[in-house]
Amino acid sequence: MSDQRKIKVLVVDDEQDIIDILTYNLQKEGYEVETAMDGIKAVSIAKSFVPDVILLDIMMPLQDGVETCRQIREIPELKSTFVIFLTARSEEYSEVAAFDVGADDYINKPIKPRALLSRIAALFRRETKKDQEVSKITVRDLVIDRSSYTVSKSGKIIILPKKEFELLYFLSKSPNIVFSRDDLLQNIWGTDVFVLARTVDVHIRKVREKIGDDYITTVKGVGYKFDLG
Template sequence: MSELSSDAPAILIVEDEPDLLELLRYNLVREGYRVQVADTGEEGLRLARAAAPDLMLLDLMLPAMDGLEVCKAIKSRDRTSRTAIIMLTAKGEEADIVRGLEAGADDYITKPFSPRVLLARINSVLRRRQEEQGSGSPRTIEAASLTIDPERHEVLAQGKPVPLTATEFRLLVVLATRPGRVFTRQQLIEAVHEGYAAVTDRSVDVQVVALRKKLGSVGNNIETVRGVGYRYKEAHATVES
């Protein structure tokens, strides 16, 4: 059930707790968002594929098809791959955070949470999404056998396309646009998630491992600086507008 004007950002809520679902819907409609709701993973996936919303609030612990399965399915299709996803869950363990981010989630918030905090997270994720798609973004970034097109959300490693999650893509952009600079894990968390995501140093390590694996031999350009963090191997990187 859609709400409000057609030019407002569209948000799909997938949550099986009726009271929380209604609270989320009420607050988001009041903030001016168009809202659809679903109480199962299967229904959420169907609505997402039909409407390609700007953002999903996706409960991790859903009956039958859980949030991780839904997230992976959303990110695997071209039509919905750029839909931002914020995972909602009662679990706060590091393993659950990492699993959500590995599945392609853009952010992660644990229950209970205040509506103000959730709205701040939503605004942050949508703002990042707009900036990545905005006309002010660099057209291509080239660094050591790597080509990144932020507008198209495409990565080529030695000329071959590399599919990345939204989080992996932002992490790679941060590193590759500043080759030679060492980033601490906390700096990467802040750059990629604007300080909001409940992520840990360990989750950054997991994302770097995933990036290296997907990039193949080009992944060796992401260097570990022991006791500090990571950097992209210094080369004559260029940014074309």
């Protein structure tokens, strides 16, 4: 890879053969890799390794992937880490639960290494594009700082998981413009990721719970907009 620093990936799965094949393909591509076989160990390793990407199985002993992701999203040093769920489960509630705790992508097993590498590259391309945007937006008593992934209201810091923050930032940088659920899915989760429309509603609800109901307006039958008031 052309980066001066190798991109770090933490692979978390309770099947050794999956860990082995993913580790081989990632290292071949130039990534630095650490592994864990359960969620508790994954959180511990993530704190010291500080990976750029975490590939996380859902069904694991001791602690499942959803709870592991929730804990990871509470660690400040990992606020910008990409989390990609790898799972053999295809139920809708599993996917919703994954994105609800801050997943960036959701891939069903069996894993195709080349497709996985392509999805990782797509996440970094989107992030590079976002880094070129305006870093700070102030609306009334709300300050949204893209450079530090922080939100404050009347001077008080509000903690938002990564996708909730990106959704708020995206809406706030284009105030009074109505975006459909499909618009938001494509711009926040990307065209390479299949996400249910319901996921947008869940994230909007959670953002409102934290910043108040008077910033994001529902336009019935159309979508959502950020209201300047």
